[in-house]
Amino acid sequence: MDIRIGQGYDVHAFVPGRALWLGGVQIPSEVGLDGHSDADVLLHAVCDALLGALALGDIGHLFPNTDNTWKGADSKKLLAICHERVASLGYQVINLDCTLLLEAPKIMPYSVQIRETIAAILGIGPSQVSLKATTGEKLGFVGRKEGACALAIALLKKV
Numbered sequence: 001m002d003i004r005i006g007q008g009y010d011v012h013a014f015v016p017g018r019a020l021w022l023g024g025v026q027i028p029s030e031v032g033l034d035g036h037s038d039a040d041v042l043l044h045a046v047c048d049a050l051l052g053a054l055a056l057g058d059i060g061h062l063f064p065n066t067d068n069t070w071k072g073a074d075s076k077k078l079l080a081i082c083h084e085r086v087a088s089l090g091y092q093v094i095n096l097d098c099t100l101l102l103e104a105p106k107i108m109p110y111s112v113q114i115r116e117t118i119a120a121i122l123g124i125g126p127s128q129v130s131l132k133a134t135t136g137e138k139l140g141f142v143g144r145k146e147g148a149c150a151l152a153i154a155l156l157k158k159v
């Protein structure tokens with residue numbers, strides 16, 4: 001069996017006056033993440049994990065922030081495009097494991113919705129999408145609530 005693994009990492013800064021999107025779900029918050037697109041840090045890490053698994057470059061290469069096409073883009077659309085690339089090469093996601101690092105707000109109440117949203121885009125079941133969250137223990141940029149960080153690992157198989 002042809003199996004490939006990929007990892008993704010992303011960071012965005014918190015700013016007032018922006019909606020907070022995490023894993024394709026809008027989460028009530030006084031601050032949102034800053035970026036060219038909707039700045040969904042979790043979906044961006046997932047995109048990079050998929051692209052990385054097949055050595056297809058990275059999200060910045062595919063959707064440059066100099067291209068106005070992607071200004072304010074819904075990252076669910078970006079993930080769907082990355083998934084199309086993977087599927088067109090004959091690969092399917094076996095499982096995805098994600099970690100979100102942010103001090104606030106608490107995202108676990110939205111965990112099921114986020115996992116279902118990501119799974120639907122990837123054409124897999126929510127049991128194949130893991131989401132964990134942790135704080136920065138008040139250390140570093142995460143701990144100071146300056147930004148959020150996401151990590152994702154994807155395992156793919158050729159079908």
Ligand SMILES: [Zn+2]
Nearest residue numbers: 010039041044
């Ligand atoms: Zn990003």
